[in-house]
Amino acid sequence: xxxxxxxxxxxxxxxxxxxxxxxxxxxxxxxxxxxxxxxxxxxxxxxxxxxxxxxxxxxxxxxxxxxxxxxxxxxxxxxxxxxxxxxxxxxxxxxxxxxxxxxxxxxxxxxxx
Amino acid sequence: xxxxxxxxxxxxxxxxxxxxxxxxxxxxxxxxxxxxxxxxxxxxxxxxxxxxxxxxxxxxxxxxxxxxxxxxxxxxxxxxxxxxxxxxxxxxxxxxxxxxxxxxxxxxxxxxxxxx
Numbered sequence: 001x002x003x004x005x006x007x008x009x010x011x012x013x014x015x016x017x018x019x020x021x022x023x024x025x026x027x028x029x030x031x032x033x034x035x036x037x038x039x040x041x042x043x044x045x046x047x048x049x050x051x052x053x054x055x056x057x058x059x060x061x062x063x064x065x066x067x068x069x070x071x072x073x074x075x076x077x078x079x080x081x082x083x084x085x086x087x088x089x090x091x092x093x094x095x096x097x098x099x100x101x102x103x104x105x106x107x108x109x110x111x112x113x
Numbered sequence: 114x115x116x117x118x119x120x121x122x123x124x125x126x127x128x129x130x131x132x133x134x135x136x137x138x139x140x141x142x143x144x145x146x147x148x149x150x151x152x153x154x155x156x157x158x159x160x161x162x163x164x165x166x167x168x169x170x171x172x173x174x175x176x177x178x179x180x181x182x183x184x185x186x187x188x189x190x191x192x193x194x195x196x197x198x199x200x201x202x203x204x205x206x207x208x209x210x211x212x213x214x215x216x217x218x219x220x221x222x223x224x225x226x227x228x229x
Binding site for chain 2: 044089
């Protein structure tokens with residue numbers, strides 16, 4: 001079955017700096033890679049996603065990159081703000097016909113003002 | 114639509130008691146999922162429903178766990194004879210049937226279970 005590894009587990013950056021979170025996956029059949037943000041006391045919320053037919057996707061200050069050959073994907077947050085502080089999860093699934101989304105263990109991001 | 118609702122938000126129980134959690138998904142979503150999240154970990158898949166049919170159960174779901182979605186709308190997750198190892202956040206999520214689109218999950222806020 002699919003296995004998703006995520007690192008670092010904790011990341012501390014200064015406000016305005018960039019943050020990068022990296023994930024690897026094991027199942028070559030996975031073709032959909034969402035990223036979720038979880039704030040204290042809330043469920044995970046989708047912030048951006050990427051499909052395997054795309055190498056990069058950007059939405060304002062966040063971007064995701066995907067390397068299918070290496071089975072790596074990454075989340076990049078630029079110009080970090082204190083409200084970006086949260087736990088971020090990468091995940092992998094099969095977009096059509098699939099039902100199981102496998103999550104990484106999470107990265108706790110601290111943005112220091 | 115108010116999103117995915119879960120009740121109760123917190124439950125403290127003694128070992129050996131039964132507990133039940135309820136999830137109300139987004140109304141037009143026909144897929145419903147239960148995940149478990151322990152401290153410092155990502156959500157782990159437990160089970161999923163397509164309308165009222167339970168189509169997949171994880172090996173994590175022992176015979177003390179049962180989930181239902183009787184009319185294809187809300188779902189319940191019952192844990193019988195709770196153990197301390199059951200202490201976790203139980204997350205419910207829903208999605209549209211992803212015929213052409215990716216399986217985008219919308220999560221509720223979760224039900225936190227503490228077993229003493």
